Amino acid sequence: MFVTTSYDPHPAQLAEARRISAELGGRCLERRRMTLAQLRERFGDADILVISKERLEYHREGRLPLFFHPSTASIRIKRLLNGEPDTLLKLAAIEPGDRVVDCTAGLGSDSIVFSYAVGASGHVTALESARVPAYLLQQGLQAYELDVIGLNEAMRRIEVAEVDHLDYLRGLADDSVDVVYFDPMFRKPITESTSIKAIRGMADDRALSLDAIAQARRVARRIVVLKEHRDSPEFERLGFELAHRSSTKIAYGVIRCT
Secondary structure (H helix, E strand, O other): OEEEEOOOOOHHHHHHHHHHHHHHOOEEOOOOOOOHHHHHHHHOOOEEEEEOOOOEEEEEOOOOOEOOOOOHHHHHHHHHHOOOOOHHHHHHOOOOOOEEEEOOOOOOHHHHHHHHHHOOOOEEEEEOOOHHHHHHHHHHHHHOOOOOOOHHHHHHHOEEEOOOHHHHHHOOOOOOEEEEEEOOOOOOOOOOOHHHHHHOOOOOOOOOOHHHHHHHHHHEEEEEEEEEEOOOOHHHHHOOEEEEEOOOOEEEEEEEOO
């Protein structure tokens, strides 16, 4: 992987490129006036992380660029501020002070909403096993700014761990968190947002294992929640009770632990 900048970078961007390339084990290249296609042709790597004034963008040849954005989290938090309910928070019975583990965080939209709802007295851990999405998530949560009450604070509070969710769950004590949440890559894809299209093929796309669900049930005091396609056989295979079907073909299943 190459790490480079936008055209005409500020010295701070160059320093950031060198720092990130050292962290991720990539090769730092000066952009000069070359396009990404020219960089690939000249230096022979398809994957490029670009540092601009606005954000980090990961470019993989033939795919949409991947970058952090709160996505629907900002819309959902605005609705919560207006007194509207949130389906996921209602199903999980989230309360201030809760501890939540998001086992398949991706770029963190659901983690942000969880963090907003549990507040400063709660805790959200966002797990992402793929290195680049985990890095973009961690950096984005700390740097992104949006003018929505409580959103920036919610992002800053999230703990990101680059780890396989099964390994992480095995390391937790019994009944040590309130909610364990899974939003894996759907077995049956539906029409997706740009961000999901960009991350598909980079994030872990394996089906959830029965072992992971068993570990989730062991560590969750209240509930385990699964988000999937509403017609997915995963709910039945993994032992979830189908609790909500939406008009957008998304559904939630639950396993109640109390």
